[in-house]
Amino acid sequence: MGKQLTQPKSPFKGRLVLGSALTRGKQPAPETARPGRVGIIDIGSNSIRLVVYEGQARIPSILFNEKVMAGLGRGLAATGAIDAEALDRAITALARFARLAEEMGVTDLTTVATAAVRDASNGHVLLDRLAGIGLPVRLLSGEEEASLSAEGLLAGIPDADGIVGDLGGGSLELVRVSAGRIAERASFPLGVLRVAAIRKRGGRSLAQVVGKALKQGGWGGRGQGLPFYMIGGSWRALALLDMHLTGYRLPIVHQYCMAPDNAAYLVRVLARLDKRRLKAIPAISSSRAPSLPDAAALLAMLVKQLGSSALIVSAYGLREGLLHNALPPELRDADPLIEATREEGRRQGRFPEHGDLLHRWIAPLFAGETPADERLRHAACLLGDVGWRAHPDFRAERGLETALHGNWVGVDARGRGMMGQALFTSFGGTTGSDIVQRVCTDEEISRAVRWGLAMRLAQRLSGGVAPPLEASRLALGRGSVVLHLARGDLALYGEAVERRHKALALAFGMRPEVVTP
Known part of the structure; x- marks a missing residue:
């Protein structure tokens, strides 16, 4: 049922050509760090999608994203071929996508096709017709598809350690990832469209097919005991349904975590939830709704067979894997959260590199924190000036909103909450956020408040510029939060700075102290 691979080889030799100068093993040129517009057309078994990216190479911004549910794999299990209507629908959509990419000034356009085109007896017909309109297609093998999906996961969750499951319309890819590396991979003909046909046989058909495929x-x-990382539109829709059912207050699907038992629970819910009520849930696309019972049934079988400890959703997959694979090593290894928040700080802040300096200045107060919390504090500092353009009465809300709902990856709900609390406090917010209270413990909120108060002191002392922070430092003394100032800078310690120093010291249960040489 599935082809097992034991050597974690890259699916591409040398480099992935996107029409750019990105190569492995070389220092990136200035233009490499900020490429032009890059487009990817993904011809899947269920949908065809064009995504156009621009901006910082490690975590580029999405300028355009359009999907057409062509259903190339819909009749594949029964006939072995793509039906004529689906072929025509696909050609129409792809001709539009090619023209749009040209009009948008896309300089690098990559088109890939997966299981339906790969397995169909007439898949070559689609490839030939696309070549005829000037749109060459790279037909990915199951091996390449699995590797790129896992690469995409690692681009968005670099510390992932578990099993990746990428569910498409025609196939299911499973990949073992650990320590930032791809290990064993396999591709199975268990896409959501094929699962529907298997389940129609009734009884335990799906359980038998899945069990046999995994065993072989x-x-x-x-x-066993490892998280299962879910990639694919149908599984993301399941996560959105779970959020809706539980009243989850932070509907960010990336890194949303569910207990393994939730898969079986969703099977039961979908069995009694009529189509009208399902389509009424705003977050779930009407085109995805019909496939959800089959996606849930497969997920429940996989969780049981694999022995998964948790279900974690990834918004990143094959397309992001293509982008990530093309980067030089120094960019591939960069922290996606730090890179994205640094870029946002540059874009919205007043002074370049202010966030990194702010992070270094407050760090002595938090020397005992874990590396994970130090990273969140760093990200919050990089966003420490994002609220200055807002009305003064709403800067705290701007900071909170930026952290909670920003386009970040490599961070879960708890991390967003702690970043949001730190920014809310740093901009003078006084009331708590119910979202933060739902995703963070009281101790985590208190810690983030201390981050925010330290940032708030730094911003007032320095006015947001570098020299006052470079000439001063913070430290924890015996029962005091010590601000070391050069004698010539004592004039900076005005009434507003003194108030913020006291507030910070109080949060530590200490007193403020000023020391000069």
């Missing part, structure tokens, strides 16, 4: 591929119990 050596995947039975492979994920």
Whole structure:
């Protein structure tokens, strides 16, 4: 059922050509760090999508994203071929996408096709017709598809350690990832469209097919005690349904975590939830709704067979894997959260590099924190000036909103909440956020408040410019929060600075102290 691969080779030799000068092993040129517009057309078994990216190479911004549910794989299980209507629908959509990419000034356009085109007896017909309109297509093997999906996961969750499951319309890819590396991979003909046909046989058909496929591929119990990372539109829709059912207050699907039992629970819910009520849930696309029972049934089987400890959703997948694979090593290894917040700080802040300096200045107060919390504090500092353009009465809300709902990856709900609380406090917010209270513990909120108060002191002391911070330092003394100032800078310690120094010291249960040489 699945082809097992034991060597974690890259699916591409040398480099992935996107029409750019990105190569591995070389220092990026200035233009490499900020490429032009890059487009990817993904021809899947269920949908065809064009995404256009621009901006910082590690975490580029999405300028355009359009999907057409062409259903190339819909009749594949029964006939082995793509039906004529789906072929025509696909050609129409792809001709539009090619023209749009040209009009948008896309300099690098990559078009890839996956399981339906790969497996269909007439898949070559689609490839030939696209070549005829000047749109060459790279037909990915199951091996390449699995590797790129895992690459995309690692681009968005660099510390992922578990089993990646990428569910498309025609196939399911499973990949073991650990320590930032891709290990065993396999591709199975268990896409959501094929699952529907299997389930129609009734009884335990799906359980038998999935169990046999995993056993033959050596995947039975492979994920015991490990998270299962979910990639694919149908599984993201399941996560959105779970959020809706639980009243989750932070509807960011990336890194949303569910208990493994939730898969079986969603199967039961979908069995009694009529189509009208399902389509009425705003977050779930009407085109995805019909496939959700099949996606949930497959997920429940996989969780049981693999022995998964948790279900974690990834918004990143094959397309992001293509982008990530093309980067030089120094950019691939960069922290996506730090890079994205640094870029946002540059874009919205008043002074370049202010966030990194702010982070270094307050760091002595938090020397005992874990690396994970130090990273969140750094990200909050990089966003420490994002609220200055807002009305003064709403700067705290701007900071909170930026952290909670920003386009970040590599951070979960708890991390967003702590960043949001720090920014809310740093901009003078006094009331708590119910969202933060739902995703963080009281101790985590208190810690983030201390970050925010330290940032608030730094911003008032320095006026947001570098020299006052470079000439001063913070430290924890015996029962005091010590501000070391050069004698010539004592004039900076005005009434407003003194108030903020006292507030920070109080948060530590200490007194403020000023020391000069």
